[in-house]
Amino acid sequence: MDTDTTTWFTSWFDTPYYHILYKDRDDTEAHAFMDKLTNYLNIPEQGTILDLACGRGRHARFLNKIGYDVTGVDLSENSIAFAKQYENHRLKFDVHNMCEPYGKQFDAVFNLFTSFGYFDNDEDNLSTIKAIKANLNESGFGVIDFMNSEFVINNLVPEEVKTVNGITFNLKRFVENGYIVKDISFNVDERLYNFQERVKAFNLDDFEDLFKKADVHLLDVFGDYNLRKFQNSSSERLVMIFK
Structure with a gap:
């Protein structure tokens, strides 16, 4: 993790x-x-x-x-x-x-x-x-x-599931402490991966x-x-x- x-x-x-x-x-x-x-x-x-x-x-x-x-x-x-x-x-x-x-x-x-x-x-x-x-x-x-941070925040999709190349990515988006955050979780070969993208909402x-x-x-x-x-x-x- x-x-x-x-x-x-x-x-x-x-x-x-x-x-x-x-x-x-x-x-x-x-x-x-x-x-x-x-x-x-x-x-x-x-x-x-x-x-x-x-x-x-x-x-x-x-x-x-x-x-x-x-x-x-x-x-x-x-x-x-x-x-x-x-x-x-x-x-x-x-x-x-x-x-x-x-x-x-x-x-x-x-x-x-x-x-x-x-x-x-x-x-x-x-x-x-x-x-x-x-x-x-x-x-x-x-x-x-x-x-455009204002546009992104106003149109944020809080939860999304996306399957690519047989991998199911669970995406969660939210705003925290001035950052736009995306939590990404998925399983590959029975191992759970969790990553997070954080971009300052300039x-x-x-x-x-x-x-x-x-x-x-x-x-x-x-x-x-x-x-x-x-x-x-x-x-x-x-x-x-x-x-």
Whole structure:
């Protein structure tokens, strides 16, 4: 059983079960978002992109396919080991903690699909924004694609059962101490597994506060993957572009 909530993301994201539960994520939508975003930002041809918390690299691989020089980094050693099979001379993957600068500068740094707000220590969230800033070149843009916490909380499904690859996942969702929490339990080979995802319910004001502290400037805020205007109560996403 996973009881160490301070490092839940290192254990849960490193299991094969995380990837089984979420294997049906919509690649078509993700690809359309990457097309729109790179066009909107006008990233130069052959431009460099850092995909921060890249998981198994689905966004990074597509960005590379449409012409960019991409580095994908993630804390999960298993995810990076999986992603490395797709490497080429303009696509690299590396194990890295996003709280720290990567040591190179890029035309864009993308933090996609709610890959932020996992830390129990607030300083780590600020450190991540500062690290993104350090990883941007003079004309570079940072992008954080987060959930719209207000929309998620108002539409929370408290309990759900999902069967994928013959595994029945029992999901429970709730809000606790400013975090949106998902309890995940399932049986494999007569062994019970319990994991928990915890993401801080940041809103736009919270991000603006972090940006101010990190001395970065918020340029645009969108509410979905079609880059439509952000609406506090109805937008599903909170997509922020800054530099």
